[in-house]
Amino acid sequence: MTVLIERALHATGLLADFNDAGVLTLADVHIARRVALLGGEPDETVHLAVALTVRALRLGSVCIDLSGARHSTAADEGVDVTTLPWPAVEAWREACTRSPVVAAAGESGRPLRLVNGLLYLDRYWREEDQVRRQLQDRASGVFPVDPAALREQLDRLFEPGSEKQRLAAAVCAFRRVTVLAGGPGTGKTTTIARMLAVLCAQSGPPPRIALAAPTGKAAARLEEAVRSVTGLGLPDLHASTLHRLLGRRPGTRTRFKHHKAHRLPYDVVVVDETSMVSLTMMARLIEAVRPDARLVLVGDPDQLASVEAGAVLGDIVAAAGCPEPALASALQAVGEPETVVNGVVTLDRIWRFGGDIARLAAAIRAGDDETVVAILRTGSKDVQFVESAAGDCPDLRADVLNALEHVASLAASGEAEAALRALDAHRLLCAHRHGPYGVTRWTTEIERWLPADRLTDQSVGRPLLITANDYDNNLYNGDTGVVVQTADGPRAAFARGGDTVLIPPSRLSEAQALYAMTVHRSQGSQFDRVSLVLPPATSPLLTRELLYTAVTRARSALRIVGSEEAVRAAVTRPIARASGLRESLATRSS
Numbered sequence: 001m002t003v004l005i006e007r008a009l010h011a012t013g014l015l016a017d018f019n020d021a022g023v024l025t026l027a028d029v030h031i032a033r034r035v036a037l038l039g040g041e042p043d044e045t046v047h048l049a050v051a052l053t054v055r056a057l058r059l060g061s062v063c064i065d066l067s068g069a070r071h072s073t074a075a076d077e078g079v080d081v082t083t084l085p086w087p088a089v090e091a092w093r094e095a096c097t098r099s100p101v102v103a104a105a106g107e108s109g110r111p112l113r114l115v116n117g118l119l120y121l122d123r124y125w126r127e128e129d130q131v132r133r134q135l136q137d138r139a140s141g142v143f144p145v146d147p148a149a150l151r152e153q154l155d156r157l158f159e160p161g162s163e164k165q166r167l168a169a170a171v172c173a174f175r176r177v178t179v180l181a182g183g184p185g186t187g188k189t190t191t192i193a194r195m196l197a198v199l200c201a202q203s204g205p206p207p208r209i210a211l212a213a214p215t216g217k218a219a220a221r222l223e224e225a226v227r228s229v230t231g232l233g234l235p236d237l238h239a240s241t242l243h244r245l246l247g248r249r250p251g252t253r254t255r256f257k258h259h260k261a262h263r264l265p266y267d268v269v270v271v272d273e274t275s276m277v278s279l280t281m282m283a284r285l286i287e288a289v290r291p292d293a294r295l296v297l298v299g300d301p302d303q304l305a306s307v308e309a310g311a312v313l314g315d316i317v318a319a320a321g322c323p324e325p326a327l328a329s330a331l332q333a334v335g336e337p338e339t340v341v342n343g344v345v346t347l348d349r350i351w352r353f354g355g356d357i358a359r360l361a362a363a364i365r366a367g368d369d370e371t372v373v374a375i376l377r378t379g380s381k382d383v384q385f386v387e388s389a390a391g392d393c394p395d396l397r398a399d400v401l402n403a404l405e406h407v408a409s410l411a412a413s414g415e416a417e418a419a420l421r422a423l424d425a426h427r428l429l430c431a432h433r434h435g436p437y438g439v440t441r442w443t444t445e446i447e448r449w450l451p452a453d454r455l456t457d458q459s460v461g462r463p464l465l466i467t468a469n470d471y472d473n474n475l476y477n478g479d480t481g482v483v484v485q486t487a488d489g490p491r492a493a494f495a496r497g498g499d500t501v502l503i504p505p506s507r508l509s510e511a512q513a514l515y516a517m518t519v520h521r522s523q524g525s526q527f528d529r530v531s532l533v534l535p536p537a538t539s540p541l542l543t544r545e546l547l548y549t550a551v552t553r554a555r556s557a558l559r560i561v562g563s564e565e566a567v568r569a570a571v572t573r574p575i576a577r578a579s580g581l582r583e584s585l586a587t588r589s590s
């Protein structure tokens with residue numbers, strides 16, 4: 001994230017030092033000063049701690065660890081923080097503990113909270129605590145399922161070789177929360193479909209099932225993928241965005257119609273692409289799911305986490321857990337002797353592709369930059385490495401123009417569905433939105449390559465990206481479409497589940513031309529071919545999760561344009577998001 005660092009004119013002392021060094025923004029400083037003023041806190045080390053906590057949220061962490069703040073700040077920002085006047089850790093912790101603006105675990109009514117050396121804005125601590133409690137409460141007991149019948153269904157649905165998938169379905173039959181983790185092609189969707197088939201085969205009324213994902217695009221993919229698994233006798237299932245599932249309330253992004261006093265009516269709630277779900281959203285979701293319902297969280301914990309603070313999926317997958325004797329014996333009764341922690345089952349067999357893209361993804365995930373560079377340098381039909389520090393690549397122009405031409409010709413003949421499919425044939429991805437390596441630069445460049453009559457909002461063949469939720473048209477931030485010719489004139493076509501909707505382009509309020517996309521936005525989508533333009537190694541956005549997410553967006557071919565140094569920097573720089581969830585899940589609430 002590029003943040004404009006402006007000098008805070010009224011900042012003094014530590015806040016000014018950290019602001020001058022480019023660590024704190026104007027907003028971080030202002031919020032800290034305001035909190036201090038209202039709470040009557042004169043200690044400037046506490047002001048600094050508050051400002052760093054606000055800053056951490058901006059970068060995706062829900063709290064700061066006072067003892068590791070110096071280290072994590074350096075990693076986030078790539079700035080030299082060693083010369084800054086850091087407070088001594090013990091004295092800093094004591095000052096925060098004594099502070100009138102900081103509450104301890106059992107207290108309330110203060111804007112910040114210090115728990116186990118982690119400093120939170122109170123709202124985020126409450127959300128994290130709520131998620132932890134809900135996960136722990138839902139870990140107790142098991143659903144009363146007939147083991148003999150379940151065993152027979154599991155044996156019928158899961159052939160040898162798919163043991164982890166079988167285990168996930170068994171966990172879901174017994175446990176209220178199941179976490180199904182795995183990379184692309186490991187069979188997550190197949191497992192969702194089969195685990196739902198297992199639940200539908202239980203005696204009693206058929207379960208009411210909700211499928212959801214954080215974005216419209218991911219929801220559409222989930223629905224399509226689950227529906228494509230045939231022969232299981234599943235009911236007609238539709239997927240929606242999480243916002244839609246929880247019920248939007250006008251004027252607020254963090255409160256919904258369904259909450260703990262008005263829960264969702266479903267017996268089973270399946271959420272795909274959970275890595276993209278923020279802490280706040282997870283807190284809202286989990287409180288809205290009935291305590292006697294099943295929640296299935298599906299996703300790839302190695303992908304980029306949510307744009308907003310939190311990395312809940314990664315935290316649950318990495319956390320230690322409390323023993324669950326009832327679950328262990330229930331699983332044993334259906335032939336599953338493995339110990340399951342926090343309901344997590346990680347699928348590790350890749351069923352779809354075994355090519356160089358998968359090998360590359362595995363090496364990135366393992367942080368093995370030597371192997372990554374070796375695979376890239378060898379080159380193959382799947383993976384191409386264009387070594388250019390400036391992001392130049394002559395083939396890119398031909399690829400982009402050919403793909404756009406194909407979309408335009410289908411759009412001109414009114415073939416909306418085919419044009420939408422063609423839109424996903426090739427995607428140019430960038431780490432940054434702005435700057436010389438960003439989406440805006442490439443958009444301008446590609447617009448220069450195109451004839452002028454292709455550049456208006458009504459131009460047939462124009463690819464579109466929706467940039468904000470548009471409830472009137474039932475479109476969501478990140479949805480992609482294309483302007484097609486129809487008998488009524490040009491219409492913007494978007495995929496909605498299995499259907500295509502057509503909307504007059506003039507009715508779209510938040511749409512822009514889609515010639516390139518950030519890696520963050522591409523999450524939840526896949527494309528036949530991906531070209532990824534990397535920024536220089538010094539970019540703080542260049543991380544292992546970003547590279548892994550970009551690489552795994554490609555189905556059949558991947559091209560990386562950038563320097564070896566940038567590739568190595570990304571692979572060796574994992575994102576560390578601070579939260580207390582990992583440690584606290586193994587601790588029972590008081």
Ligand SMILES: Nc1ncnc2c1ncn2[C@@H]1O[C@H](COP(=O)(O)OP(=O)(O)OP(=O)(O)O)[C@@H](O)[C@H]1O
Pocket residue numbers: 159161162165182183184185186187188189190191225351352
């Ligand atoms: N147990 C299995 N036996 C045979 N084929 C399988 C099995 N599990 C998955 N597959 C096949 O592997 C492919 C990938 O599976 P699936 O789409 O379920 O993976 P996924 O993890 O959901 O992938 P993605 O995250 O990329 O959507 C599909 O073609 C599917 O039919």
